[in-house]
Amino acid sequence: MIIDNIVVNAVKRELNAKLLGIKINKIFQPSFDSFLFEIWDRKTIFRLLISLNQQSYRVCLIDREIEKSKQASNFCLQLKKYLESGLILEIEQLNFDRILSFKIEALDNLKDKIIVYLIVELTGKYSNLILLDKDYKILGSYKAITEEQNQERQILVGSKYCPITNKHEKLSLADLELDIFKNLLEKNPNLSLKKFLISSFVGISSHTAEILLGNLKDKKLFELSENEKLNLFDKFKNFANAIQNEKIYLNFNLEDLSNLDFTLSAESVNQKDVLYIIDDYYHEIETKKKYQTLSLELKKIVEVNLSKVSKKIEEQELCLKESLACEKYMQFGNLLLSNALYKLTDKKIKSIQTENYYDENNSVITIEIDENLTISENAQKFFKKYNKLNKSKQNIEVFLEKLNEEKSYLDEVDNFIDNSANLEDIEEINSELEKEGYKKSKKINKTNNKGNSNPQKVKSNFLSYKSEDGLEILIGKNNTQNDYLTTKFAKPNDIWLHTWLTPGSHVIVVTENGRKNVSQKTLLEAATLAAKFSKAKFSSNVSVVYTKVRNVKKPNGSKPGFVIYTNEKALYVNP
Numbered sequence: 001m002i003i004d005n006i007v008v009n010a011v012k013r014e015l016n017a018k019l020l021g022i023k024i025n026k027i028f029q030p031s032f033d034s035f036l037f038e039i040w041d042r043k044t045i046f047r048l049l050i051s052l053n054q055q056s057y058r059v060c061l062i063d064r065e066i067e068k069s070k071q072a073s074n075f076c077l078q079l080k081k082y083l084e085s086g087l088i089l090e091i092e093q094l095n096f097d098r099i100l101s102f103k104i105e106a107l108d109n110l111k112d113k114i115i116v117y118l119i120v121e122l123t124g125k126y127s128n129l130i131l132l133d134k135d136y137k138i139l140g141s142y143k144a145i146t147e148e149q150n151q152e153r154q155i156l157v158g159s160k161y162c163p164i165t166n167k168h169e170k171l172s173l174a175d176l177e178l179d180i181f182k183n184l185l186e187k188n189p190n191l192s193l194k195k196f197l198i199s200s201f202v203g204i205s206s207h208t209a210e211i212l213l214g215n216l217k218d219k220k221l222f223e224l225s226e227n228e229k230l231n232l233f234d235k236f237k238n239f240a241n242a243i244q245n246e247k248i249y250l251n252f253n254l255e256d257l258s259n260l261d262f263t264l265s266a267e268s269v270n271q272k273d274v275l276y277i278i279d280d281y282y283h284e285i286e287t288k289k290k291y292q293t294l295s296l297e298l299k300k301i302v303e304v305n306l307s308k309v310s311k312k313i314e315e316q317e318l319c320l321k322e323s324l325a326c327e328k329y330m331q332f333g334n335l336l337l338s339n340a341l342y343k344l345t346d347k348k349i350k351s352i353q354t355e356n357y358y359d360e361n362n363s364v365i366t367i368e369i370d371e372n373l374t375i376s377e378n379a380q381k382f383f384k385k386y387n388k389l390n391k392s393k394q395n396i397e398v399f400l401e402k403l404n405e406e407k408s409y410l411d412e413v414d415n416f417i418d419n420s421a422n423l424e425d426i427e428e429i430n431s432e433l434e435k436e437g438y439k440k441s442k443k444i445n446k447t448n449n450k451g452n453s454n455p456q457k458v459k460s461n462f463l464s465y466k467s468e469d470g471l472e473i474l475i476g477k478n479n480t481q482n483d484y485l486t487t488k489f490a491k492p493n494d495i496w497l498h499t500w501l502t503p504g505s506h507v508i509v510v511t512e513n514g515r516k517n518v519s520q521k522t523l524l525e526a527a528t529l530a531a532k533f534s535k536a537k538f539s540s541n542v543s544v545v546y547t548k549v550r551n552v553k554k555p556n557g558s559k560p561g562f563v564i565y566t567n568e569k570a571l572y573v574n575p
Contacts, residue, residue, distance in 0.1 A: 002205050002206070003058055003098065003122055003278075004203065004205035004208060005093075005202065005203030005204070005205070006203065006204075006205070006208050006243070006250070006262075006264075007250065007262070007274070007278075008059075008093055008097075008098050008099075008122060009093055009096070009243060010250045010274045011059055011060070011100070011274060011278070012091055012092065012093045012100060013246050014273050014275050015048075015059075015091045016090075016091050018046060018061070018275075019039055019046060019048070019088050019091065020088055020091070021041075021087065021088070022040070022041045022046070022087070022088055023039070023040065023041075023085055023086065023087050023088075024037055024039050024083050024084055024085065024086050024087075024088065025040040025045075025084070025085075026038040026084060027079050027080045027083060028068040028069065028072070028076075029071070029072045029076040030066050030067060030068060031069070032073070033053045033142075034049060034050065034051045034053065035049075035050045035076065035079065035129065036048070036049055036050075036068065037049075037050070037083075046061055047061060047062045047063075047066070048060075048061060049062050049066070049279065050120055050129060051282070052127040052128065052129060052142060053127075054124050054127065056282045056285065056286060057122045057123075057127040058122065058278050058279075058282055059100060059120055059122065059275075060275045060276065060278040060279040060282075061273070061275040061276055061279065062276070062279045062283075063276055063279075064279075064283070074140075075131075075141065075142055078139070078140045079118075079131065079140075082116055082131060082139070083104060083116070083118065083131075085106070085107060086105060086106035086107075086116070087104065087105040087106075088103075088104055089103045089104065089105055090102075090103040091103070094163050095202070096172060096174075096202055096203045096243075097163065097164060097202065097203065098121070098122040099119065099120065099122070099123075099163055100119070100120040100122075101117055101118070101120075102117065102118040102119075102120070103115065103117055104116050104117070104118060114133075114134065115133075115134040116131060116132060116133060116139070117131075117132040117133075117134075117136065118130075118131055118132075119131075119161065121164065123164065126143075128141060128142050128145075128155065129142040130142070130155060130161060132161050135160075136160055136161045137158060137159070137160055137161070138155060138156060138157055138158065138159055138160075138161055139157065140157060141155050141157075143155065144156055144157075170199070170201055171184075171200060171202065172201070172202050172203075173201050173202070173203075173204075173236055173237070173239065173240035174240045174241075174243075176201075176233070176236060176237055176240060178230075178233055181232075181233045181236070182229065184196070184200050185221050185224065185229060188221060189220070189222035190220060190221070190222065191220070191221055192217065192219065192221075193209075193213050193216050193217055193220075193224075193232075194206070194209045194210065194213055194217040194218065196221055197209040197213065197236075207262075208264075211262075211263060211264055212235065212236070212239060212264075216228075216232075239264075247266060248264055248266065249264070249265055249267055249268040250262040250263075250268075250274050251263050251264075252274075287422075287423050288423075290423055291420075291422060291423040291426055294423070294426050294427070294430060295420065295426050298413075298426065298429060298430060298433060298439075299414070299417055301433060301438055302410050302414045302417065302433075302438075303414075305438055306407065306410045306411070309403055309406050309407045309410065310407065312403055313400065313403050313404065316400050316403065317400070319392070320393060320397065322389075323389045323390070323392045323393035323396060325389070326385070326386050326388075326390045326393060327386075329382045329383070329385045329389065330382070330383065330386040331356075332367050332379075332382045333380070333381075333383045333386065334379075335354050335356065335357075335358075335365070335367060336352065336354075336367065336369070336375050336376075336378055336379040336382070337375075337376070338357075339352060339354045348371040349369070349371060350368065350369065350371045351366050351367060351368050351369060352367050352369060353365070353366050353367075354367065405558065406559065408503065408559075408562070409479070409559040409560070409562065411535065412479055412482075412503040412504070413429060413432070413433065413478075413479065414535075415503045415504060415533075415534060415535045416429055416477060416478045417429060419477070419533055420477070424461070425461075425477055425478070428461070428477070428478050428480065428481070429478050432478055432479055432480050432560060436559070436560070461477060461481060462474045462475060462476065462477070462481060462485060462489075463533075465525075465529060467509075467521070467522040467525045467526070468521060468522070468525065469519055469521060471509055471510060471516060471518065472509075472510040473507060473509055473510070473522075473525065473526050473529060474489075474507070474508045474510060475505045475506075475507050475508075475529060475530075475533055476505045476506045476561075477505065478561075479559070479560035479561030480560055480561075481506075482505065482506040482560070482561040483560050483561060485506050485508055486506045486508065486549065486554075487552075487554050487563075489508075490549045491510075491511070491512070491513035491514075491549065492513065492514075492548065492549050492550035493511055493548055493549070493550065494508050494509060494510055494511050494514075494549045495508065495511060495518055495523070495526070495546055495548060495549070496508055496546065496547055496548070496549045496551075496552050497509070497523075497526050497527055497530045497544055497545070498530060498544065498545060498546075498565075499531055499534040499535075499536055499542060499543065499544050500544065500545045500570065501543075502534050502535050502536045502542070503534060503535045504530060504531070504534025504535060504536070505530065505533040505534065506561070506563075507527075507529055507530040507533075508549070509522060509523070509526050523546065523571060524573060526546075527544040527546065527571040527573045528573045528574075528575055530544045531544055531573050531574075532575040534575075536575065537575050538575075539575070540574045541572050541573075541574065542572065542573055542574070542575060543570050543571075544570065544573060545565070545568040545569065545570050546568065546569055546570075546571065547565050547566070547567050547568040547569065548567070551565055551566045551567045551568070552565045553565070
C-alpha cells in the first residue's frame with residue numbers, strides 16, 4: 001500500500017469527520033519513531049497513531065491495545081506540555097501534498113488560550129512531526145534539519161516553517177486548463193501516459209495513475225487522437241473536482257490485507273474507515289516481520305544449544321566407553337589375589353600369567369603389574385582403579401541421561417518453532433526459552449508475560465479439531481502447553497497420543513473423562529494429527545503411541561513437555 005497524496009486526502013477527510021471539537025487527553029511515545037494521541041469526547045476514546053517509520057509512515061486510528069512506554073523523548077514531553085487538553089479545531093492537507101496540519105487550541109502556562117499547529121510530514125525516510133506557534137514559527141520537531149543537511153529548507157527551533165517545496169514544479173490537477181494540458185502533451189510526446197501523469201501533476205502516485213488511466217497507461221502521448229486527449233482532460237478535471245469537493249472515496253479489498261490497493265468511486269463501500277484499514281494493513285506487516293525476526297532468533301538459539309549438547313553427549317559417550325573397562329580391573333585384582341604361587345615369591349616381576357576363570361574357556365591371561373609393588377598391593381591398586389572408574393561411570397550415566405533429556409527438549413522446541421503459525425505462538429516459545437535460561441530475559445512486563453502463567457489463556461490457545469465422530473481433539477503448540485494440556489487440563493480417562501521417540505505435540509482426545517467412546521477412526525485421526533505436528537510430519541508409516549491420561553506422569557524436575565507413560569499401544573499413520 002502506498003501512502004500517497006490521495007490516501008492522505010482521504011485520511012484528512014475522515015479525521016475532520018471524527019476529531020474536530022474534541023480534546024486531546026494523553027500523548028504517549030510507544031516507540032522512538034511513533035506517537036500515540038488519546039482523544040476523548042466523553043463517549044468514545046479515539047487512538048490516533050502517527051508513525052514516522054520510513055517503511056510504515058502513516059497517520060491512522062487504531063482499535064487495538066498498544067503498549068505505552070513510560071519513557072518519552074524531550075520532543076514528546078514538549079507535545080504533552082502544549083497539546084494535552086488541547087482542542088482540535090481543524091485538520092488540513094497542505095498543498096495537496098503528504099502533509100497534514102492540525103490546528104489546535106491549547107493553554108499556555110498562564111492558562112490563556114493559544115493556537116498551535118502540529119504538522120505531520122509523511123515523506124518516507126524524511127517523515128517528520130513539527131510543532132508550530134500561531135505564526136508558524138517552529139517550537140520543536142522530531143527531526144531537526146540544519147543548513148548543512150539541506151540548504152533550501154531548515155527545521156530549527158525559532159525559524160519559520162516552510163512546507164516541502166514542489167522542486168519539479170508539477171501542476172495541480174485543480175489548476176488544469178485545456179490549453180495547458182495540450183501544451184504538456186506536446187512537450188514530451190514519447191512519454192507513456194502513466195509517466196506523463198506522474199511527472200506532470202502533484203499528488204499522483206503510480207497506483208493512482210494506473211486507476212485513472214486503465215488500459216491506456218502504457219500508450220505514448222504522440223499516439224493520442226484529439227478525441228482521446230479531450231476525454232482524458234475531462235477525466236482528469238472531473239477527478240480533481242471530486243477530490244476538491246471531497247466526493248471521491250477509496251475502497252479496499254479487505255479480504256486481502258497483504259495487497260491493500262484501493263479503487264476510486266463516488267461512494268464508500270468499505271466496512272471500516274480508511275483510517276482503521278491503514279492500521280490493519282501496517283499492523284499485519286509489522287506483526288509478520290516481528291514473527292519472522294523472533295523465529296529466526298529462537299531458531300539460532302536452539303541450533304547453537306543443540307550443537308553444544310550434542311558435542312557434550314559425544315564426549316560423555318567416549319568417557320563412558322572408557323569407564324566400561326572398569327570391570328576388567330576388578331577381575332585383574334581378584335585373579336592376582338587368587339594366584340597363591342606368585343604371592344610367595346620375592347622376585348620383582350613385571351607380569352603374571354594366570355588362568356582366567358572369568359572366561360568360559362578358562363584361557364590364560366597375562367596381567368601387567370608394577371614390579372615395585374607386591375602382588376597384594378598390585379591387586380589393591382586394581383581395585384582402587386575399578387572403584388574410581390565405576391563411580392565415574394555412574395556419574396557419566398546420570399549426566400548423559402540429563403544431556404539426552406535436554407537434547408530431546410531442544411528438538412521439541414525446534415519442532416514447535418517450525419510449526420508456529422503467528423506472533424503469539426512464537427512469543428510463548430520465547431517466554432519458555434527465557435524461563436529455561438536459554439535466552440536472556442528482558443524486563444518482566446505484566447501485560448506481556450501472562451501467556452505461560454495464566455491457565456485460561458494457555459487453555460484457549462490449544463489447537464482444536466473435531467473428529468468425524470464429533471469428539472474434540474486438542475493439540476499443544478509448545479512445551480508449556482503440552483505440560484498444561486496433559487497434566488492439568490486433560491481428565492484421567494481422556495486419550496493421550498504422541499509420536500514414538502520423535503519430538504512433537506501432546507495430543508488429547510477429549511472423552512469427558514471416559515463418558516464418550518473413542519472409535520478406531522477417531523484414534524487414527526488423532527494419531528495422524530500427532531504425526532503432522534511432529535518432526536516426522538514429512539515421513540511415512542509414523543509410529544504414534546497412545547494411552548489413557550492417567551498412565552502419563554511428569555517426573556519431578558524434568559524439562560517442560562517431558563513425560564513418562566505406561567500401558568501404551570501403537571498406531572502407524574501417514575501424516
